[in-house]
Each structure stands twice: as structure tokens, then as C-alpha cells.
Amino acid sequence: MNQEHNNQTDPTRERLLDEAERLFADKGYDAVSLREITTAADTHLAAVNYHFGSKENLYLEVFRTRCVERARRIHQPLKELDKRESFTPEELVRTLAKAFLSGPLTDEERKRHSQLLAREMHRQSKAFNILSQEAMKPFTEHAIRMWQRCLPHPVEPERLKLIMLSIFSQVLYFNFARPVVTLTMEREYDQEFVEQIVEHITQFALCGLNGDKGK
């Protein structure tokens, strides 16, 4: 109980979560079999039932631990910025875009995270509820408070929420739909390209913020 036998650090349990996450992200819930997962995790079928009770529960545990933890790390740069005395809207937007596209996660993690998110985003499932309650909702609300703090003139929250959704849709898409992006741009993802995308989204969103002046 004092070191290795609690739920958090059992190595078999961790390996199962690792492989489950990878495979679920890659193929989706129904396309992955428990046999596939346990073989990859170098253990046996019954281990899933022992540690998680069922396939469904293993899936949910991936969201409860892995995804929520990654979401926290994505949130981190925003919190850092918020600690500062002051910041500009441009810095806020760039921090948002960077957090998702070149931020704290490794490229592999980013891909998995986007895939799992995208898979759950359109169905009201338990996994979706975990994500929205633990990750998306607090993140969005925090970002909006930060905007209201740094914008020179007040902007109605509805507009800010729409802009948040627009930014979010783009970072998700540029991570998730890479085949479409490389096909359209005739260009592979490398550091320079990602920086270009971050810059594109930043400028896009900034103009969206100030945009209605010209109307």
C-alpha cells in the first residue's frame, strides 16, 4: 500500500492504459479488441477484468487519467501567462494556439489526444462528459476570463465564446486531419510548418477579435 501496489503505480495497469490509449486513439473503441491490447501490453486477457472490470471501464479510465492529465498540461502555459502582471490579446491568442500545436505535449501525445477528443466530440457519452467537465469547460472559462482582463474595450462573452470555439476547431483540425492538410498544402508537418500554422491561427483569431470595427 505504501509504494507499488496501489492503483496509481501498478506497472501492468500502467502498461495496459498505455497500449489501450494508443490503440483506441488509432482505431476507435470498437475496432480494438482486448486481446490486441493485452498482447501489446505483454499480459493476459484476464488482467483487464482484474484491473478495470470491463472494456468500457478501461476506455473510460484512459480518459479519466491520461486525457485529463494531458489537458492539464495544455492548460499550463495559459496559467503561466495569467500569473504575469499584464499581457496583450496577441500573446493570449498565440499562447492558446501554441499550447495545442507545439506546446507541452510531444507530437505523439498531441496526435493521440486530438484523435481521442475528436472521436468523442460528437456523441454524448460518459467519456465526453469526463472531457467536457474536467478539461474543456474549465479551460474555456479561464481563457475567457483572461480575455476580459486584457482587452482594451469590453467584448460580450458570447462573441468570445464563438472565437474560442473557432480557435479550438482549427487547432483540433490541424492536429487531427493531417492527411487533409498535407494533401491541400502539399507539405509535410515539420517545425517550420507548425510555426506557420500557429502564426496563421493567431492572426486569424486576432482579426476576428477586432474585426467588426471595419464593418
Next chain:
Amino acid sequence: MNQEHNNQTDPTRERLLDEAERLFADKGYDAVSLREITTAADTHLAAVNYHFGSKENLYLEVFRTRCVERARRIHQPLKELDKRESFTPEELVRTLAKAFLSGPLTDEERKRHSQLLAREMHRQSKAFNILSQEAMKPFTEHAIRMWQRCLPHPVEPERLKLIMLSIFSQVLYFNFARPVVTLTMEREYDQEFVEQIVEHITQFALCGLNGDKGK
């Protein structure tokens, strides 16, 4: 051969495609069984093999016929605009956003289309190839030619492609991730809300087009 017995109009075949499309969009390829589809289409298991050869082929046929056909209808408003003597960038962007969000499709069709697209968007599959070759590529290229036609000053194609991707990511997201949108905005989809979204994306993209002037 002269009326009802060719592939295009066999009523059982059509019902199978209808139900397959609905269920695949709703649950994804692996979560749907042929039994489910044939029961919904009020026919028997063997009919799938008779008409399509396999589950995989039925799936692909949904893309080859239904999705490509819908993509053509989404393309239509753009073609109409292109026939005109001249048009503004704003008209072009609004036409693009409307085509996906309130355009030629019914709401039900729009949902299905977005779901099927989103499901295939991240994996290089046969279905993806059909979509990108038959629908996305020609559409994107046409839109870019139209932009180059109506923009007062030349804009490099790479920038236009990025803007196309940004618009596309947003319309896809606002169709596909409705649970997230309603949760964030605390608002259900109705005609007024959809119009607001179209307006939001239009302004967003327009500013993105002219945006770097202010930098």
C-alpha cells in the same frame, strides 16, 4: 435493364445504402453490424453480399454515391456565384460558410455528411481517397480560383489554402461537435443561431484575408 433492374435504381439496394449511411454515420464502421443494417432496411443478410459483395464494399459505396453526390450539391452555390459577372470576397466567404451550414442539404443530411467526413478525415483509407479526390480537392481548387478572381490585390496561394482549411475546420466543427458548441454557448441550434455562426465565420475569414495589413 430499361427501367428498374440496373444498379442505380434497385429499391432494396437504395434502402440498404440509406440505412447503412445513417448507421455508419451515427456509430462508425465497426460498431455497426450487417444484421442491424439489413433489419433496418427490411431485408435479409444475404442481400448485402448480393448487392455489394461485402461490408467494406457497402461502406465504400456509401461514399462513392451518397457522399460524393452531397458534396456536389454543396459545391453548387459556389458554381452559381462563379457564373456571375463579378462578386466580392465577402460574398464568396459567406457562400462558402452557408453552403456547409445552412445550404442545400437538410439538417439531417448535414449531420450525416459531417460525421462521415470527420470519421474518415484522419486515416488514409479508400473512403478518404474517394472523398479527397472526388470532393475536397476539386472544391478547394475551385474556391481558390474564385478568390484569385475577386481579390483586388494578389494573395499567394499558400495563404488562400490555409484560409480554406480554417473555414473548413470551422464549418465541420460547428456541424460535427454540436454537443460541445451547445454546451459552451448554452444554446440549441436553431435558424437564428446558425445564421449567427455563418456570420461569425464569414467575418472571421474576411479579416483573416485582409488581416496582415494591420501588422
Next chain:
DNA sequence: GTCTATAGCAGGATAGAC
């Protein structure tokens, strides 16, 4: 040509041996 009946296999879950 249509559809029933079944083959053959893979899935998740679990009983029970160690």
C-alpha cells in the same frame, strides 16, 4: 434470383486450476 440456414471465426467475459 431470393432468402434461409449454417459454417467458421473472433469477440468479451469468467470459472477455476495453480
Next chain:
DNA sequence: GTCTATCCTGCTATAGAC
């Protein structure tokens, strides 16, 4: 506690009756 061996269900595909 661990893991093998097995259960049973549900799947796709197809052979063959009508």
C-alpha cells in the same frame, strides 16, 4: 492473486434449398 482454458454470444460470409 495470476493466468489458462473455456463459455457463449454475435459477427461476416456463403452454400444450397426453393
